[in-house]
Every structure is written in C-alpha cells, then in structure tokens.
Amino acid sequence: MLDKLGMYLQYPFVRYALIVGVLIALCSSLLGVTLVLKRFSFIGDGLSHVAFGAMAIAAVLNLTNDMLLVLPVTIISAVLLLRTGQNAKIKGDAAIAMISVGALAFGYLMMNIFSTSSNLSGDVCSTLFGSTSILTLTEREVWLCTVLSIAVVLIFLLFYNKIFAVTFDENFSKAAGTNANGYNLLIAIVIAVIIVLAMNLVGSLLISALVIFPALSAMRLFRNFKSVTICSAVLSVICAFSGIIVSILAGTPVGSTIVAVDVAAFAVCCIAGVITGGIRK
C-alpha cells in the first residue's frame, strides 16, 4: 500500500491536492471556535450556498477565473448577513435561510437553463459535494489557495487576542474602546474567504462540517481558548491529510471522505472527553 502511495505522490496533482487540502483545513478550523461560540455556525452554511449560486453564474458566463466573481459576492453577502444578524428587528436566521435557499435554487436554475455541458447533474454534484475537483487543480489555483490561506492564518495570529475578546464579550470590548464592529467585519470577510477556499476541497454542502467539527471536537477535550484553537487546527489538518490519502487509495470522493474522518474524530473526542472528564471529577 505504501508503494502505491509513493507512486501516487510522484504526480504533481496529488501533491498539490495534499498541500491545498491541508492549508484549507488549517484555515477553516481557526475561526470555527469563534463561529460556534458566536452562534454563527449557520452563517457558514448560508454563505456556502451563496458561493454556489455565484459559481453557477460564473459557469454560465463562461468566466475563465470564477474566483473573481465568487470571492467578492461571498464577501459582500457575509457583510450583509452579519449586519442583519446584529439588527434586532430582522431575524438573522430567517434572513440567512432566505438568502441561502434562494441562492441555491437560483444557481441550479441558471445552470439548468444556460449550461452547455452534457453532464449537468455531474457538474452540479461536484459543486455541491466537491467530487474530484481537488485532483485537477492547476498550478495557479494552488498558488491562489496558498496565498489566501497564508493571509488568513496571519490575520488570525495578529488579531488572535482581539478575536478572543470580541467573541467572549462584545459589550465589554466596546466599552474598553475596542472597535468591535470592525473586528466583526474582519471575521465576516475572513469567513467568506475560507468558504470560497473550502469549496474547492469539499464542495459547498460540506463546508460547515469542515469549519465546525474540529472546533466541536476540540471543545470536548480542552477548556481554554488557546488549547481549543490549537487542538482544532491540529485535528483538522490530520483529518484532512488522512482523508485525502484514504480517498486517493480507496478511490472515494475527497470531500465526503474528509468529512467522514472529521465525524469519526469527533466521536473519538466525545468518548475521550467523557473519560477524562470522569477522571477529573
């Protein structure tokens, strides 16, 4: 089996897939804790549907570089969703449900009416579930993913203390003179970038899993923010790496294999959490 793996690793596209997969998993896990705690998990879900809609439009318009459309549209939606989430009058979750389902339906409609592809359901399926697209990444896409991932990690490291403060207690932060709304905006933009990146890896329906599972798993095991963040990053990277390897060896779809590994890791962490918690008490 190791021979087979060694043989696969000779191919550049397999190496690209591994690099990109690990980077994306790292990024998506970092903000997971914040999203879960701010009750923002559903925003990730909504945004991924928006990204799907944007991708459908890009496909119809025959854009060569669909990122140019998908990224800005997703970022703008993230900012808008965050705004409505803060507004007490419009129910945030209702707005998100509306936008996400609308974008999903609209995207599929566009693809159905205008697509020239002979394999329509295959196209849709791969945008939703991520299919094999990660194995067909071009060198330019790999670079783009790498640059964006590094930017996300740097932003997270630089603003780690502020993100913690704003997530834990927004009112206290504002009272202490921290620009909490500014940091919320930053968080929204970074989430949007992560979602667009992660779409390449697992497809738009499975993104939330990539964002949320490592954070939830880590929260079973650790009880301070720093350890939870580090643990969820490590878990996410390990799961993505092993998921990609398994999918190459077993020929399973990349996205769902990674998510399956994440779910398994969550189960293990739950059990470990119960055992260590039992010892502590």
Added chain:
Amino acid sequence: MALLTIQDLSLGYDSVAFVENLNFSVNTGDYLCIVGENGSGKTTLMKTLLHLQEPVSGQILMGDGLKQNEIGYLPQQTIVQKDFPASVGEIVLSGCQGRCGIRPFYNKAEKHLAETNMNRMGVLPLKDRCYRELSGGQQQRVLLARALCATQKVLLLDEPVAGLDPKVTSEMYDLIEGLNQEGITIIMISHDLAAAIRYASHILHIGASVFYGTREEYLESDVGKFFLMRQKGG
C-alpha cells in the same frame, strides 16, 4: 469639574425615550447606586454612559482627565459566556485590551497587571481553571478582576450580585466597598435597596419618578419612602 456630568439625558431605543431629562453628576470617590423597577431603564442608562448606544438626546461629559477607555465594566451575564472554553487567566488579561490599543499582543506590564488584579480579587489560584466551571460568585470576581484591568478610576457594575447566595453576596459587596475605599468611583445597578442604602453615598432612582441625591436625602424623599415600603412589603 466632576468625573461624569450628565446633562438633560434622555434614554431609549430607536429614538423613543422612556427616561427623560436626567441630570446628575458623579464625583471621584462617589459610590452611586442606581435603583428602580425591572425594565425601568437601568441597563440602558449604563450602556449609554459607556457609549454602547446613543442617547436620544442630551450629553455625557467626562472630567478629571477621564478617558473613554479608562472605564471598567461588569456587564450582566450574556449567554455566550455560559459555554465558552476560556480560562480565568485569558479572561482577566482581555481586560487590558483598551490599554493595548491596536498592538496585537499583550506586553509584560499588562500580564503583570492581570496577575495583580487576580490576586486582588482572590482568583489567582483559579488562573488555569475554566471559567464556566466556576461558581457564580467566583465568576463575578473574575469579571471584576477583568474590569479592574481596564480602569484605575471608575467601575460600572450591572447587577453584580444577581443570582448569588446571601453569603457570597455580602462578600461581593465588601469587595466592592473595599475598592471604593481605595479611591475607585463605583456606579452600580442594584435590585437590592437595602444594600444600596447601606453602601452607597448617592442614589439615583429611575422609573415613573426620577430622584437623584445623597443617601440621606433619598431616605427623606417621597420616592425613597414609597419604594422602600414596597420592597419591604413584597
């Protein structure tokens, strides 16, 4: 000039005022208790003083060289905090965020300040414990230590003893009184009129009728007598 001067302040949401024309001032070293019925606008007043929301009209002036980021705040507990995986040390240190400004990391002096304040509030031994696993009284001490990291001058406390048992409540009041004697100005919202009368130097009563004055004046006033009687009765 007073530390805080409130002029013709009207409070409310969406420019509908439900408390109108508040006028009072807070001097350095005062212990002001804000009392009133549930829903009378005490929290709203505090949020307005902190500039978390806009006043409907009127002004809040700051004197004695007080800056906006030199106010310590102990909020009513929010839901997010209940299952947040954060250690006591991390939370208290986040009180230094105002000093830190846009600098991304806390420096030695700020970490030292956090330790000092944990010690002051008696929670230093809990430094590595998880916040959500502490008792209610311990949690309030942690938040008080965090507020102290933000200020040397004035603390705004929103119902600091809500949900605490009588023994822990009186410990908390003693702690706050101690801070006041060290020269920190206290502005505290309280449900508990008996405690307000016992500890406060000044009382602000908001609601259908508004009263501001010293504790002695409040006890003599009609609003005070009436409210006191009602609380004793029910």
